[in-house]
Amino acid sequence: MHVAMEHSGPMFFVGLRFLTAGVISAIVFHRSLAGFRRIELIAGAAIGVALCAGYGLQTIGLQTVSSTESAFITAFYVPLVPLLQWAVFRTAPKPLVLVGVALAFVGLLLLAGPGALQIGLGPGQIATLVSTAAIAAEIILIGFFAAKVDARRVTIVQLLVCGLLSFATMPLLGERVPAFSWIWLAAAVGLGAATCLIQLTMNWAQRTVSPTRATIIYAGEPVWGGAFGRLAGDRLAPTALIGAALIVAGILVSELKPRGRGEREPLPPE
Template sequence: MLHIRGRAVNRHELALVGITVIWGGTFLVIHTAMRHCGPLFFVGVRFLAAGAISLVVFRRALRGIGLRDLGAGAAIGVAIFLGYGLQTWGLQTISSSSSAFITALYVPMVPLLQWAVFRKAPPMMALIGAALAFAGLVLLAGPGAAGISMSSGELATLVGALAIAAEIVLIGLFAGKVDLGKVTVVQLLVSGALSLAMMPVAGEALPAFSWVWLVAALGLGAASCLIQIAMNWAQREVSPTRATIIYAGEPVWGGVFGRLAGDRLPGLALAGAALIIIGTLISELKPRAKSEVDTPAAELSESTAR
């Protein structure tokens, strides 16, 4: 067991740190795979692979699946398709580092989306965090004399982040009302099948065989299931506050891997990236009683498809 400034870092927290490292690395993996196949094909294979693995993991839970489970899984699956489809499309033209930081905006978007849909006003810290995060987006996009200039890849990634936020809101909406195993299988299969079905509509052709896209898609598909299992295990012993702090490292790791691969963000963009991370933390870290802070969170609002 490690100790940082006198406080023990247990294996559950180390597991969450490992998850964020993997998450951060996925941006570079997808960015590389986009040189060998199209985004819809990649997302389709990735989530169908994840769905196939989840079929094995949750095979017993699938007995007696009902219309509510199918409906919830389909709704979340559509959000996954839009979120990761747009993110993957954007990675064709923007760096993995930029994609990681823009995608991180889904965290402050969640309370704003809940406000817009359910008229549930977010706390002041969430509004402050969102303002800082979007100010960071402006810097990351590169303001010029003609105003904010976002490329098509950056804009697609931003809309994808909104879809990921919608996915999290939907998961929270259906939590406790449906069976987790059944919904997980349905949402992964729906997102993968929908992505492949949209290929003819988007004019995307089947790619030539490449070990790069095959290994990347199957690897990320397997990681999606294994990470969810690890999250469910670890978050039984980790408080929401500490989990949030750990998860905020995802775009940082994405930037680190991007840097190692040759990404060079200008100083203004780095300042924007820092603001996004700060805003993400502020939007989630709310004052709360000590007893609540120390209480583990088995069900922190996180995506089941990451």
């Protein structure tokens, strides 16, 4: 995304990426198109708006802030999810889940590195900070609708809504279609294919995983980034390795389910 911003405007790139993902998902899951229900259109539209706001603002921020600084600011969605869920749905996270959130959040800050701590309050930083609220809302909305809808149909709607809405905001931001470049085209198509798989997996997985636990698991993304970077020859600083370990620890702690004395393991649903 950071490289693509050197050749494309933010909303055009987000629009092309998600419209590509929506078209791919519609082709792959074309047999499920006939069974659309009203709730799936509502869920897909709501998640699509949150996607557009989150990725759009984050991409706008990447025009003026480094990818490391962006990763640091974006990490604030981790504590935001349980707080928003608590405020909106009055669902208080369990103590061990809160411990997992704290470990994952500290781990993300260590992964970002000391250079990310030098943050001002410029337009790019503010846009990235606001994007964390939209990202948190996306995760909560997916968790709210996941068990009530078909993941394939909701994925198609949310991707298409995000793509079309991103294109629609271009005139409002004074953004024009960029000159053709194979760089933004390849990045948008490649990320679009990945986005199709990512959003489908999120919609399916959060049927059984709470938004707060899902957030902690999603915090493992930079850990995988570091692992693949290591294969490519990158080296992580000692503090980054500690951060990665804290994220993994947060995921494990959040999944612990302590039982009281004499309490039996619940039976799986029929």
